[in-house]
Amino acid sequence: MAALLEVSKLHAAYGPTRVLHGIDFALEEGSITTVLGANGAGKTTTLRALCNMVQTSGEIRFGGVRIDGKATEDIVRLGIAHVPDGRGTFVHLTTEENLRLGAYVRRDKREVEQDFERIYGYFPRLKERRNQQAGTLSGGEQQMLAVSRALMLRPRLLLLDEPSFGLAPLIVREIFAIMRTINQSEKVSILLVEQNAAMALDLADHAYLIETGRVVLSGSADEIKQNDAVRRSYLGY
Amino acid sequence: MTPASPLTAASAAPGKSRRIALAVLLLAICALPFLVTNYHTFQLTMVLVYAIALLGLNILTGYNGQISLGHGAFYAIGAYVAAILMDKWGVPYWATVPVAGLVCLAAGFLFGLPALRLEGLYLALATFALGVSMPQLLKYKHLEYWTGGVQGIVIMKPDPPFGLPINQDQWLYYFTLAIALVMFLLGWNLLRGRVGRSLIAIRDQPIAAEAMGVNNSLYKSLAFGVSAMYTGVAGALGAIAVQFVAPDSFNIFLSITFLVGIVIGGLASIPGAIYGAIFIQFVPNIADQISKAAPWAIYGVFMIGFVYLMPVGVAGAIRIAWARIRRGSGRNGQQ
Amino acid sequence: MDAFLNQVFAGLATGGIYASVALALVMIYQATHQVNFAQGEIAMFSTYIAWTMIDAGMPYWPAFFLTIAIAFVLGVLIERVIVRPVEQAPVLSVVVVFIGLLVIFNSLAGWIYTYTIKVFPSPFPKEPLHVGDHFFSAHQLGAVGVTLVVLALLYAFFRYTPLGLAMRAAAQNPTSSRLVGIRVGWMLALGWGLAAAIGAIAGMMVAPTVYLDPNMMSGILLYAFAAALVGGIDNPGGAVLGGFMVGVLENLLGAYVIGNELKLAFALVLIVGVLVVRPSGLFGRVHVTRV
Numbered sequence: 073m074a075a076l077l078e079v080s081k082l083h084a085a086y087g088p089t090r091v092l093h094g095i096d097f098a099l100e101e102g103s104i105t106t107v108l109g110a111n112g113a114g115k116t117t118t119l120r121a122l123c124n125m126v127q128t129s130g131e132i133r134f135g136g137v138r139i140d141g142k143a144t145e146d147i148v149r150l151g152i153a154h155v156p157d158g159r160g161t162f163v164h165l166t167t168e169e170n171l172r173l174g175a176y177v178r179r180d181k182r183e184v185e186q187d188f189e190r191i192y193g194y195f196p197r198l199k200e201r202r203n204q205q206a207g208t209l210s211g212g213e214q215q216m217l218a219v220s221r222a223l224m225l226r227p228r229l230l231l232l233d234e235p236s237f238g239l240a241p242l243i244v245r246e247i248f249a250i251m252r253t254i255n256q257s258e259k260v261s262i263l264l265v266e267q268n269a270a271m272a273l274d275l276a277d278h279a280y281l282i283e284t285g286r287v288v289l290s291g292s293a294d295e296i297k298q299n300d301a302v303r304r305s306y307l308g309y
Numbered sequence: 310m311t312p313a314s315p316l317t318a319a320s321a322a323p324g325k326s327r328r329i330a331l332a333v334l335l336l337a338i339c340a341l342p343f344l345v346t347n348y349h350t351f352q353l354t355m356v357l358v359y360a361i362a363l364l365g366l367n368i369l370t371g372y373n374g375q376i377s378l379g380h381g382a383f384y385a386i387g388a389y390v391a392a393i394l395m396d397k398w399g400v401p402y403w404a405t406v407p408v409a410g411l412v413c414l415a416a417g418f419l420f421g422l423p424a425l426r427l428e429g430l431y432l433a434l435a436t437f438a439l440g441v442s443m444p445q446l447l448k449y450k451h452l453e454y455w456t457g458g459v460q461g462i463v464i465m466k467p468d469p470p471f472g473l474p475i476n477q478d479q480w481l482y483y484f485t486l487a488i489a490l491v492m493f494l495l496g497w498n499l500l501r502g503r504v505g506r507s508l509i510a511i512r513d514q515p516i517a518a519e520a521m522g523v524n525n526s527l528y529k530s531l532a533f534g535v536s537a538m539y540t541g542v543a544g545a546l547g548a549i550a551v552q553f554v555a556p557d558s559f560n561i562f563l564s565i566t567f568l569v570g571i572v573i574g575g576l577a578s579i580p581g582a583i584y585g586a587i588f589i590q591f592v593p594n595i596a597d598q599i600s601k602a603a604p605w606a607i608y609g610v611f612m613i614g615f616v617y618l619m620p621v622g623v624a625g626a627i628r629i630a631w632a633r634i635r636r637g638s639g640r641n642g643q644q
Numbered sequence: 645m646d647a648f649l650n651q652v653f654a655g656l657a658t659g660g661i662y663a664s665v666a667l668a669l670v671m672i673y674q675a676t677h678q679v680n681f682a683q684g685e686i687a688m689f690s691t692y693i694a695w696t697m698i699d700a701g702m703p704y705w706p707a708f709f710l711t712i713a714i715a716f717v718l719g720v721l722i723e724r725v726i727v728r729p730v731e732q733a734p735v736l737s738v739v740v741v742f743i744g745l746l747v748i749f750n751s752l753a754g755w756i757y758t759y760t761i762k763v764f765p766s767p768f769p770k771e772p773l774h775v776g777d778h779f780f781s782a783h784q785l786g787a788v789g790v791t792l793v794v795l796a797l798l799y800a801f802f803r804y805t806p807l808g809l810a811m812r813a814a815a816q817n818p819t820s821s822r823l824v825g826i827r828v829g830w831m832l833a834l835g836w837g838l839a840a841a842i843g844a845i846a847g848m849m850v851a852p853t854v855y856l857d858p859n860m861m862s863g864i865l866l867y868a869f870a871a872a873l874v875g876g877i878d879n880p881g882g883a884v885l886g887g888f889m890v891g892v893l894e895n896l897l898g899a900y901v902i903g904n905e906l907k908l909a910f911a912l913v914l915i916v917g918v919l920v921v922r923p924s925g926l927f928g929r930v931h932v933t934r935v
Contacts, residue, residue: 123823148825160820162813173813176806177825221824376736378681378743423920429735430679431919434869437681438915441866442908449905561862565743572740602754609748616737616744617729 076101082130084121106276115265153222157233163207174224212243269306342479359586365539371577373532374512376433379440381563383537387544392462409545417537421530440564447556461555575622584623657784659891660791664846665868666883668839675815682745684861687843690715719840723833753858764851787849876925
């Protein structure tokens with residue numbers, strides 16, 4: 073399969089603080105790839121760098137076309153949906169308005185309306201709360217909303233930043249199950265950043281391990297799972 | 310050669326030469342009224358008046374970061390206090406200046422109390438409202454007995470005392486110069502030490518300043534009071550120099566003129582007040598010849614231009630240029 | 645009682661003007677947390693543009709709509725060219741730039757049109773209207789009507805159109821907005837354009853009563869500030885309500901209590917009072933600052 077996303081020698085910095093020191097990775101079309109690492113390793117920064125939300129240098133190709141240096145909103149228009157850390161909810165807008173914004177760049181009005189039903193099918197709870205201010209939703213519901221908002225773009229690639237953060241295990245499992253469905257039935261490729269390595273490796277096909285801004289290990293999810301160092305440091309057995 | 314030596318040499322030498330330069334400059338300033346016409350002497354007096362007002366605004370806005378768009382109001386209060394004292398009670402002109410200062414100190418402190426709760430933009434709004442509504446307050450009919458209503462008050466020009474062989478304009482110039490020197494020395498002492506550092510700390514890091522034991526509220530309302538006092542003193546001197554006060558000369562555009570002065574002269578800079586005063590005194594005079602509106606168009610363009618291109622103002626630019634020259638000569642001396 | 649009713653109504657008419665300008669201020673404040681001190685002067689200048697066209701023989705309504713379009717473009721241009729570079733600058737720099745704009749528009753108007761006052765026409769009939777036993781000025785009625793139509797259109801725009809939704813989103817959360825593909829910079833420019841257009845309408849509605857001169861808007865701007873603050877400076881509906889409240893209050897106080905000479909002082913007291921007692925206004929959100 074061809075690589076949907078190819079990243080080489082990616083550097084990123086917040087002002088004078090450099091976070092990524094030239095990382096390389098690739099993501100195959102239709103796959104779920106996960107980036108693992110400890111706090112502060114540069115996982116979130118990697119996702120932000122892909123959308124040009126931090127200062128970056130290096131090469132990023134999406135579907136063979138270079139996207140590094142493009143404006144965030146133009147990268148989104150190419151079909152990359154980003155579920156940011158902290159969820160990025162528009163707290164003063166209703167649930168439905170949040171979803172509508174997810175489809176902001178789409179021009180196929182009729183299909184957008186159908187997608188509402190599709191999303192509500194995945195997350196019936198959002199339908200119940202469609203006219204409620206999004207800021208009043210629970211953490212789990214806001215995470216569902218964030219994922220749904222991203223899906224409303226009909227993306228080719230979904231960037232997920234710590235979807236399990238701060239949520240009850242039951243809800244995390246529900247969200248992960250839906251991720252798998254979306255990946256399999258809708259052919260959306262997913263780049264998942266997670267601290268919960270065990271769950272991420274169960275879901276993913278490929279995995280990269282980054283430490284202090286460098287890729288230290290990569291391979292299929294199964295290989296990574298068997299790696300002793302990973303087992304000790306990240307899986308805890 | 311140690312890297313420190315050119316630096317210390319450079320800073321020691323100007324210490325002495327700067328003192329000499331200052332003395333020469335002061336002599337030149339004293340000689341000026343004998344070299345120019347009476348009208349120009351009057352203009353120079355107004356430069357001194359504006360310099361005091363701008364120093365006042367700079368204490369508040371430049372050093373302490375509290376934006377005032379209404380300092381013309383304090384200038385107006387100072388001017389009216391002087392005019393009313395002279396007009397109604399026959400108080401000698403020189404005695405009105407400290408009274409005007411004290412009245413404005415109180416007025417500034419009082420306005421500063423509610424202003425304590427206002428940050429940045431909101432304070433700008435409140436002071437803007439003060440500046441806009443000031444002329445109307447001065448025209449208020451129940452105050453007309455004192456303020457003279459729309460007509461204002463005409464003041465007599467003071468004669469030089471002790472039979473000094475100079476004319477009225479020259480005397481006013483020296484009188485204003487003496488007060489300006491006192492005000493600048495006071496300001497210099499105030500801003501260079503502990504108080505100045507506290508004011509800047511509150512401007513830049515209010516929370517840290519509070520945590521380090523600076524009483525933010527006290528300093529902020531004091532800054533307001535002192536700032537208004539300076540501007541009030543300037544207002545009194547200005548009224549005496551112009552020999553006339555009327556409500557409509559103290560409108561919002563006067564406040565904006567002061568803002569222009571500190572932005573162009575240089576925020577948080579003492580000499581900046583002087584550069585700014587020179588600018589607001591002379592540039593409109595030159596631009597007036599093009600159109601009545603031209604000075605303001607130029608003010609506007611300069612304000613925006615300085616924010617973009619020279620946020621440190623003239624004072625900052627001179628400082629930077631001076632540092633460059635010194636560094637350059639230091640390096641040459643080393644080689 | 646008749647006089648009282650007439651005062652209330654006159655208050656509503658001017659209140660509508662304050663409400664419009666307050667709304668323009670709030671739109672810019674919501675998006676950028678900046679208060680546009682030049683809002684009044686841009687409105688005044690737009691009104692002069694309308695005057696020029698009408699003076700040249702153009703019928704009222706085409707001139708009216710053309711002015712709105714020109715004001716819109718002017719607003720967009722100002723944001724893109726002048727305000728944009730100081731978006732992230734300290735408050736003082738932003739305030740200085742806005743004051744600079746205020747001064748420039750004021751002096752431009754004085755330069756081009758001189759400081760002598762001009763008569764600006766009203767599109768409404770001159771004869772007062774009878775409603776029951778009461779007489780109302782047709783212009784005041786018309787101005788209130790125009791204000792209400794503008795408000796309704798704006799409400800519909802922000803509530804029901806994708807662009808309106810995107811503008812609200814961009815004002816609230818610029819980062820997330822970029823992540824759904826909204827061009828945030830253009831939304832801000834659009835906000836400026838709309839604000840300038842609303843201001844132009846307010847200017848054209850108020851000019852027939854106060855006459856047109858370069859300082860026409862300074863008092864009105866002050867009342868609009870007061871209105872925006874009373875209603876809560878981040879709440880468009882509150883600002884509109886605040887505008888009508890301030891208008892009525894101003895008229896009643898002017899007629900029965902303090903007289904007309906201290907009206908601006910009333911605005912000053914209102915502004916300082918609201919800021920000190922309840923900075924979030926009557927309907928605004930209370931903000932908690934994290935330290």
